Amino acid sequence: MGYMSSSEKTEGLVIRQADFSETSRVVTFFTRDFGKISVLAKGAKRLKGSFEAAIDLLTQCQIVFLHKSTSSLDILTEARLVKRFRFQSHDMNVHYSGMYVAELLQLFSEEFDPYPHWYEAAIQTLKSLEICEDFRLPVLRFELYTLQALGVLPEFERCQCGRPVQNDHENWSLWIQQGVLLCSQCRHAERASRVLTGEFLVRLRRLIETPLETPFLETITPGQYKALRHLLTALISQILDRRPTMLGYLQF
Ligand SMILES: [Zn+2]
Structure with a gap:
């Protein structure tokens, strides 16, 4: 037989x-x-x-x-x-970041469901981690890329009422459960997560639109890092229904 x-x-x-x-x-x-x-x-x-x-x-x-x-x-x-991959840094966060990349691939993928560009993005991210000074940006970019590749990244472009995001100080929020962006007039106090300014959302869109192999040269302030971190942890945990293990090790 x-x-x-x-x-x-x-x-x-x-x-x-x-x-x-x-x-x-x-x-x-x-x-x-x-x-x-x-x-x-x-x-x-x-x-x-x-x-x-x-x-x-x-x-x-x-x-x-x-x-x-x-x-x-x-x-x-x-x-x-x-x-x-050889991570030169003495910062344990860099080593944990590599393991986090592996965990995201493990958690978000299905067997025999190919995503060649996502594979290339993971390799590119590990290469960046080998030489980076700061692990936070390669990690954030890979998280954004992963959600985008899987079609679950909100567009951060306009409110569900149609109002477009402008580079200003308007207060927006993301309704995490629905992946919907809400403008200052549509925000529901009871559902609103933290406030995201128009300026922040424009910066976020530029980060998403920059190809991974291209350096992102704009400055990200500590406050913006904090907001990005909160946003991505909330989105990823919402989609997976739990927080990835390696996120508990990373000290952002
Ligand atoms: Zn609106």
């Missing part, structure tokens, strides 16, 4: 590992061509196992795996190291 399986080749980032047996691990990759996949890496725990060097958390690898048509686990047959 034959089992249908196909050999697939792609590039991926290790986002999770779990022991499977004495000698094997289940490795979860976020791949460029297949989205999230979990594969059995046989012999991965042996000291001189063939995959040992390649499949640490946050390594980028070229992989070949056998995709099973049955419900059994796919099997990793080759893993070749492309890049191991």
Whole structure:
């Protein structure tokens, strides 16, 4: 009796590992061509196992795996190291940020649901974290990119009444549960989260519209960082129905 399986080749980032047996691990990759996949890496725990060097958390690898048509686990047959991210900073936040990128990919993705641009965004973010002075901006940009890639980022463009955001001091708020932006006249006191000025929203839109590989050169004030942090934590926690674990470690 034959089992249908196909050999697939792609590039991926290790986002999770779990022991499977004495000698094997289940490795979860976020791949460029297949989205999230979990594969059995046989012999991965042996000291001189063939995959040992390649499949640490946050390594980028070229992989070949056998995709099973049955419900059994796919099997990793080759893993070749492309890049191991090395965070130079002594700031633990930078290291935690890398783990947070992996957690966001894990939590927001589905198996075999590819998002090649999101994969590239994750790689770009890890590269930025390798050289950055300040972990906050790469993290914020990746969070924004993730929500945008999944189509759940509010547009921050106009109120539901049609009134457009202007670069001024009008007080807006985001109705988090609905992902709806409300102008000063439509804000409901009981639903209103914190106040966001028009000026802040214009800055936020510029941040969203700047491609990840392009440096964002505008100054973000401590108050704006605080508002951005509050907004993203609220949006992400609302969508996931819980707060990601690594957010508890990051000291913004
Ligand atoms: Zn309005």
